[in-house]
Amino acid sequence: MGVLSSVLTIARWEVKRSFTTLGRNVLPVAVVLFLLLMLATGFTARSGMHLQDGIYSLGIDDPGLSAILGGDARFRVFSGDSGTLRAYRGSYDLVIVEGAVLRPLSERGRAAEKTLERDYARYVSSVYNREQDLFAAYPLWIDLRAVKSELSFDATQSGQYLSLQQRSGESPVPEGTVAVVATPAPQLPVPEEALREGLMQEEGTPDQLRRYTGLFSQEPEYQNFRTPSQLSPPLPFDSIIFVFAFIFPLYFTSQFFMMSVMHERIERKGEVLLASPVAPSVIIAGKMLPYLLGMVGISTAVILAAGAPLTVLLPLFPVILFFLASALLIGMISRSFKELSFISIFFSTVATTYLFFPSIFAQVHVISLISPLTLIVLQLQGEGFTAGQYMYSTALFYLTSGVLFFAGTVNFNAERLFSELAFFPRVREFIAATLSRDHPFRSVFLANILLIPFIFMVQMMALVLFFNLPLPWSLLLLIGAAAFIEEFAKSIGVYTLFFEGDARPGIRTLVLASAATGAGFLVGEKLFLFAMLTQITDSVFGSVLFLQQGVLLLWLPLLLHITGVLAVSLVLRAGGKRWYLPGLLAATVIHGLYNLYFILGWMR
Amino acid sequence: MNARHITIIAKKEFQGLNHEKTILLAVLLQLFVAMFSSFLMVGLTSMYDPSSLSAATRVRYGIALVGANTTLDRYLGERADFQVYRMDLSTGIAALEERKLAAVIYVPPTPPDAREPVQVTLYTLQNDIQTAVVQVKLKEVLLEYEEDLREERRPRLSSTPLDVRFPAGQKTEGFYEFVYGLLIPLLVFMPAIIASSLIIDMITEEYQHNTLETLVSTPVSFAEVVWGKVLACELLVPVQAGAWLLLLAINGIRVENPLPVLFLVSLSSLALILLSALTALHYRERTAAQFIYSTALVVVILVVIAIPGNPLNVIVRAVTGSPGMDLAGTLAIVGIGAMALGYVTHRYAERIGRLAQLGT
Numbered sequence: 001m002g003v004l005s006s007v008l009t010i011a012r013w014e015v016k017r018s019f020t021t022l023g024r025n026v027l028p029v030a031v032v033l034f035l036l037l038m039l040a041t042g043f044t045a046r047s048g049m050h051l052q053d054g055i056y057s058l059g060i061d062d063p064g065l066s067a068i069l070g071g072d073a074r075f076r077v078f079s080g081d082s083g084t085l086r087a088y089r090g091s092y093d094l095v096i097v098e099g100a101v102l103r104p105l106s107e108r109g110r111a112a113e114k115t116l117e118r119d120y121a122r123y124v125s126s127v128y129n130r131e132q133d134l135f136a137a138y139p140l141w142i143d144l145r146a147v148k149s150e151l152s153f154d155a156t157q158s159g160q161y162l163s164l165q166q167r168s169g170e171s172p173v174p175e176g177t178v179a180v181v182a183t184p185a186p187q188l189p190v191p192e193e194a195l196r197e198g199l200m201q202e203e204g205t206p207d208q209l210r211r212y213t214g215l216f217s218q219e220p221e222y223q224n225f226r227t228p229s230q231l232s233p234p235l236p237f238d239s240i241i242f243v244f245a246f247i248f249p250l251y252f253t254s255q256f257f258m259m260s261v262m263h264e265r266i267e268r269k270g271e272v273l274l275a276s277p278v279a280p281s282v283i284i285a286g287k288m289l290p291y292l293l294g295m296v297g298i299s300t301a302v303i304l305a306a307g308a309p310l311t312v313l314l315p316l317f318p319v320i321l322f323f324l325a326s327a328l329l330i331g332m333i334s335r336s337f338k339e340l341s342f343i344s345i346f347f348s349t350v351a352t353t354y355l356f357f358p359s360i361f362a363q364v365h366v367i368s369l370i371s372p373l374t375l376i377v378l379q380l381q382g383e384g385f386t387a388g389q390y391m392y393s394t395a396l397f398y399l400t401s402g403v404l405f406f407a408g409t410v411n412f413n414a415e416r417l418f419s420e421l422a423f424f425p426r427v428r429e430f431i432a433a434t435l436s437r438d439h440p441f442r443s444v445f446l447a448n449i450l451l452i453p454f455i456f457m458v459q460m461m462a463l464v465l466f467f468n469l470p471l472p473w474s475l476l477l478l479i480g481a482a483a484f485i486e487e488f489a490k491s492i493g494v495y496t497l498f499f500e501g502d503a504r505p506g507i508r509t510l511v512l513a514s515a516a517t518g519a520g521f522l523v524g525e526k527l528f529l530f531a532m533l534t535q536i537t538d539s540v541f542g543s544v545l546f547l548q549q550g551v552l553l554l555w556l557p558l559l560l561h562i563t564g565v566l567a568v569s570l571v572l573r574a575g576g577k578r579w580y581l582p583g584l585l586a587a588t589v590i591h592g593l594y595n596l597y598f599i600l601g602w603m604r
Numbered sequence: 605m606n607a608r609h610i611t612i613i614a615k616k617e618f619q620g621l622n623h624e625k626t627i628l629l630a631v632l633l634q635l636f637v638a639m640f641s642s643f644l645m646v647g648l649t650s651m652y653d654p655s656s657l658s659a660a661t662r663v664r665y666g667i668a669l670v671g672a673n674t675t676l677d678r679y680l681g682e683r684a685d686f687q688v689y690r691m692d693l694s695t696g697i698a699a700l701e702e703r704k705l706a707a708v709i710y711v712p713p714t715p716p717d718a719r720e721p722v723q724v725t726l727y728t729l730q731n732d733i734q735t736a737v738v739q740v741k742l743k744e745v746l747l748e749y750e751e752d753l754r755e756e757r758r759p760r761l762s763s764t765p766l767d768v769r770f771p772a773g774q775k776t777e778g779f780y781e782f783v784y785g786l787l788i789p790l791l792v793f794m795p796a797i798i799a800s801s802l803i804i805d806m807i808t809e810e811y812q813h814n815t816l817e818t819l820v821s822t823p824v825s826f827a828e829v830v831w832g833k834v835l836a837c838e839l840l841v842p843v844q845a846g847a848w849l850l851l852l853a854i855n856g857i858r859v860e861n862p863l864p865v866l867f868l869v870s871l872s873s874l875a876l877i878l879l880s881a882l883t884a885l886h887y888r889e890r891t892a893a894q895f896i897y898s899t900a901l902v903v904v905i906l907v908v909i910a911i912p913g914n915p916l917n918v919i920v921r922a923v924t925g926s927p928g929m930d931l932a933g934t935l936a937i938v939g940i941g942a943m944a945l946g947y948v949t950h951r952y953a954e955r956i957g958r959l960a961q962l963g964t
Contacts, residue, residue, distance in 0.1 A: 018891075026892045033899045040906040047910040052785040053917050055926050065766055073912070076926075096768060103771040108924060111780035113770065120768050127765040135721040136760035139753035142746065143725040147700050147708075171689035172666060172704035181694045183671075184725040186712035225723075228746035231739055259891045266812050337805030337890050338621065342629045345798065349633055 006278045010286025018260065018290075048073075056112035059085045059092040062099070072119050075112070121229050129199045134192050138199075138227045141188060190225060199227075245306065246316060246376065247355060249298045251348050254323040257291040261331025262340055265417050280412035284405070288324055295320045312379050314390065315372035318397035319355070325404035326351075332408060332417065333426055354461055370460045372397065396460070399453035406450075410434050432496045441516040444493040448520030449527070455489045483591035487584055490517050490561065491568045495580070499572055510569045518561035560594050563587075609824045613832020614839070617806060621836075630798070634847060665706035665738050668696030672713045676724075676749045685741055697727055706738045716756045783857055784924050789916045791852075792865065795844035796873030797901070799837040800880040804893045806833045807884035816960060826957025827950055830885070834877055834949075841873045842866045860925030868922070868931070871938045872915050876901070878945035885952055 050073065058075045060066040061082040070077040080088075082097040089095050093112040095102045104110050128137035188195070264270030273283055299316050303309075326347055334340040355373045372393050375385045411417075411433050419426060435443040462481040466473075494513050498505045505513075564587040571583030664687040667680060680688045691699075696708040708727040714720065726742070728735045754761075807830070810816045820826055845866055849859050859865070880897045887893040908914045918934045 025887065026896060029896055030899065033896065033903060036903045037899065037906075040903045040910075044906045044910040049909050050912045050914060050917050051789065051909060052781065052920055053912055055781075055785060055921055055924050057926065062766075065768065068766065099767050100769045101771060107780060115781065117770055120770075124765045127763060131761055131763075133757075133760045135719065136757040137754070138750075139716070139721050139757050140746065140750040141721045141723045143723055145725060145727045147697060147727050147729055171668070171691055172699045174695060174698035174702050174704065176698060176702060178694050178698040181697050183693060184710055184712070184723075186714055186723060188721065188723055228743055228750045231743040231746070255894070256891060259894075263891075267814065336620070337809050338802060341798075341801055341805050342633075346629050346633050349637065353636075 003279075003282055006282050007286040007289060010273075010278075010283055011289040014260065014287050015290050018256065056093045056108065056115065057091075058112065058116070059088075059095040061085055061097050065096060065099075068123050069116065069119055072115070074115060125199065125227075125229060129196065134196050138195075140228060141195075141225050142228065142231065143184060144224055144226060144231075188225060195225065245302055246299065246312075247319065247352065247373070249302060250295050250316070250320055250323050251351075253291060253295050253298060254327040255344065257288065257324060258327040258331040258340065258344060260287060260291075261328055262334065262337075265332075268414075268418055270417060271414060274412075274414050274417075281409045284328065284409060284412060288328070292320065292324060295324075308380055311384070312376050315375035315379075315385075315394060318394040318401065319372055321401040322397045322404075323351070325401040325408065328408040329404055329430075332411060333430065335426075354457070370396070396453050396457050400457060403450050403453065407431075407434050428496050431492060432500070435493065435497050437497070440497055441512055444497060444513055445516040445520035445523075447493045448490060448517050449524035451489050451492070452521070452524035452527075455485055458485050479592050479595050480588065483595060484584070484588045486521075486561075487564050487568065487587040487591055490521055490565045491580075491584060491587070493517055494565055494569050495572070498569070499577065504573060505569075507570075507573075510573060511566065514562045514566040514569060517565045518558055521561045522558050560591065564591050606824075606828060609828040610832045610835055613824065613829050614836040617833055617836035630844070631847075634844065634851070665741070666699075666704065667742075668699065668705050668708040669711070670696055670708065671711040674711055674716075674749070675752050676709075676711060676745070679745045679748050683741070683745065686745075700727060700729065703729070706735075707742065709742075716753050722753060785920050788852065788857075788859065788923050789919050791848045792845045792869050792919065793873075793916070795841045795848075796869060796876050798844070799841050799873055800876040800901075801894065801897070802840070803833055803837045803877050803881050804884040804890060804897060806837070807881060808888060808890040808893055811888040812890065820957060820960045825954075826960060827953040830881060830949065830953040834874075834881055837877050838870065838874055842870045845869045859923045861922040861931075864931055865919055865922050868915060868919060868935060868938065871935060871942060875938060875942040875945055878942060878949050879904075882945070882949055882952065885949070885956060 053073045054076045056075050057078065058066075058069070059078045059080060060069070061080060063079060066077045066079055069075065078092065085092070085095050085097055086102075089102060090105060093106065093109045094104055094116060101113060101116065104113050131137035264273065274280075276283075296313070296317070299313055299320070300310070303312050327344075330340065330343050330347060334343050355371050370393055375389065375393055378385050378389075407430060411430050416429065416433065419429065421429065431447075435447055459482055462478060462485065466477045466481070494510070494517060498509065498513060567587040567590060568580070568583040571579050571586060575583075664685055666687050666689065668689050668691040669677065669680065670691060670693045677688070680686050689696075689705075691708075693708070693710060696705060699705045700708050706728070710725040710727075712723055714722045716722070724746070728738060810819060810829075816826075819829055846862075849862050849866070852859060879900070880893075883897040883900070884893045887896065909916060913930065913934070915934055915938055918931060922931060
């Protein structure tokens with residue numbers, strides 16, 4: 001009970017403090033700015049985005065046509081007679097003579113042609129939309145039906161998509177059972193006027209905008225029926241909207257927490273709080289509580305405003321925790337406001353990338369599930385997600401937040417908070433504080449277990465980055481990146497604990513430390529893999545990262561992990577700190593060759 | 605105002621940045637974004653145009669055609685990128701689920717000149733990037749078929765739209781408008797936004813660490829301190845924006861008029877930096893200043909983008925080399941704006957400096 005009430009007290013102080021710093025001057029201005037923001041949004045929506053005005057030049061000989069096509073601000077329209085236009089064709093991006101578009105000569109011309117084609121199609125449909133007999137103007141309607149099929153990692157193993165056929169006359173035969181599908185009814189179930197209304201509505205709004213506004217709200221029934229010209233390819237950029245709608249406010253709010261942590265360190269203001277008889281964990285929990293509640297509240301508001309189901313909150317929660325944990329550490333580590341800004345911008349870019357890129361491939365590939373954002377996409381599409389999928393995509397966020405909070409709590413003391421060291425020594429100090437000097441081998445062992453979720457996060461990012469590339473490049477790059485990440489992570493513990501200052505540990509100590517590191521790494525990896533990620537580990541990409549196939553014995557990977565760290569530490573011992581990077585690269589080469597040997601052997 | 609004092613302050617700020625290695629982070633960030641976007645481009649182009657992946661093997665998408673015989677059969681058969689199979693519906697869909705086909709098309713027995721429309725059912729894989737490719741290709745075929753049907757029903761139409769014929773031939777999915785019309789203006793303005801948030805940090809730091817009194821007691825005036833910080837931030841902009849243009853060039857994206865673009869970006873960001881310096885001078889506390897400034901920035905960007913001929917548009921036209929842009933006029937307007945903001949900032953800083961010396 002005592003702990004809870006102290007948490008609440010500190011939370012109350014925190015709210016009071018942030019209101020006094022923001023209070024008087026800021027609130028009225030913020031209200032005015034908010035009103036201005038609404039006005040500006042309205043203004044921009046009315047006047048449109050004038051970003052790409054006049055990038056293309058268009059020569060037309062027919063004044064009637066130029067009146068119709070000139071409405072697009074992207075074109076600068078010039079009129080002239082057909083002879084001159086033909087002669088000076090090179091000075092325009094695109095030329096229309098006697099109703100025919102001349103083949104464009106430049107890259108910009110080809111882009112202009114695409115834009116013009118879209119504009120022309122819009123004009124043609126605006127004429128047809130007003131036809132009395134709608135089905136004479138639009139004689140063909142397409143009923144789009146989506147069939148679900150999730151690509152497993154096996155499909156990309158050959159580096160090709162399965163449905164790309166070679167030239168052959170034989171029809172494909174399904175391997176599984178054939179479910180009977182009813183022949184679709186030949187009649188449109190939607191009345192003519194509803195279809196016309198849909199067509200008319202579309203006239204005003206460009207494709208892109210409609211897609212985004214339609215994302216949240218349920219699409220009306222007629223949307224499933226399209227004319228051929230309405231078939232627009234589903235661009236894979238939808239998820240960026242979710243980043244803006246859900247993640248951006250979270251990032252913004254976490255900035256306040258970051259600043260509040262930093263605030264305690266300015267001019268040693270936090271000393272009073274540290275002197276009070278409560279544990280650091282209680283102080284952190286108390287300071288964080290208002291922000292946690294605020295972020296959950298904001299997310300709920302966004303979800304309700306978007307009309308999305310409240311279950312979307314579930315995948316957002318670990319993201320909130322992760323943002324708060326990182327904000328805590330960033331606020332504790334950076335020494336000045338500038339550093340705070342840069343580190344937080346850097347962090348937010350990396351985090352956004354991690355969240356955004358995989359979700360582009362939502363439903364295309366199981367890899368997309370490593371981002372909780374994908375769960376949001378799935379939920380909004382009305383499919384929902386299973387508990388297993390939830391585990392799979394959020395476990396890394398829960399685990400890393402936990403480790404970050406632990407590191408923050410351990411370091412939340414006067415010595416660390418008010419230290420004046422430079423950035424890298426400070427980071428090293430933070431890590432060293434989590435390790436115990438009295439039990440060096442045990443703490444190296446444990447530290448490596450705790451590092452595993454971070455390693456997986458970075459490796460996942462490398463996977464997302466490289467899996468787009470064709471084989472074998474994707475595989476080779478991934479092998480190199482994965483080996484480097486692992487060797488770097490493993491060396492952290494040994495480096496911080498045994499090479500402090502000018503220390504030069506004995507060979508025996510280093511062998512023991514390397515053994516502890518390797519063992520910790522292996523145990524952590526196995527524990528983690530056991531719990532999840534079976535989908536990825538079964539694939540060829542998975543075997544690069546986690547090397548499961550072909551190596552059934554545990555001693556071989558153990559030996560590899562030990563050799564890697566030992567190589568780094570021996571180089572460090574012989575050459576000093578300047579040799580850290582070469583040592584790391586040497587270990588990476590050893591590790592990479594080992595992986596390559598086993599993967600190639602396994603593939604053969 | 606003493607130019608030497610200003611450069612001393614600017615130098616001090618640079619030393620601070622250098623000492624903290626924050627510059628290193630900024631460079632890393634830039635490389636990271638550049639790397640990711642170029643990988644994304646490689647990924648997207650290879651998925652939109654699978655033939656670029658496997659140039660030797662002829663890529664064909666398997667399509668199952670079910671139902672009535674129409675001209676659609678012929679159009680599909682003529683295409684080199686489709687392999688058409690006549691199948692029954694259930695088998696076709698089962699094969700589609702196993703990804704042995706790219707699409708299944710059902711054509712009803714509706715006669716072409718019927719009163720009601722021909723309703724074709726198109727089965728594709730849900731939310732698949734490959735589906736996007738297939739749909740684009742099928743759209744061309746379906747448009748041909750639609751034109752045939754429309755011709756049959758032509759007598760029932762009351763008007764015909766003006767005709768424009770486009771040159772025939774393969775069209776590749778280009779990213780021209782995306783790269784030049786959106787990516788480049790965003791990238792070159794990113795340093796401006798970073799620099800303007802940097803000056804808030806520099807100014808509020810003096811207040812919150814109580815170093816202002818020490819500074820004012822030196823021969824350097826407070827206005828000079830502010831200008832020195834502005835100078836330090838301003839110098840970062842063309843360097844970073846220039847680095848972007850260089851990285852783009854390495855990626856094979858050629859940019860016209862690089863120098864005028866850099867000049868315009870620097871001048872616009874000077875206006876932004878002065879605006880945020882004013883905010884910081886007013887609030888003297890980082891959280892409040894950053895909050896107000898970033899909200900105000902969104903408002904400013906929204907309004908600016910809605911005005912025809914705005915600086916961002918001028919940059920887009922300059923990098924694409926589109927003639928007829930009013931670069932000089934825009935530079936003049938932005939320059940006058942920056943000068944006005946500079947004057948206000950100067951007077952404001954002078955006043956604060958006087959008050960600080962009086963000890964209030």
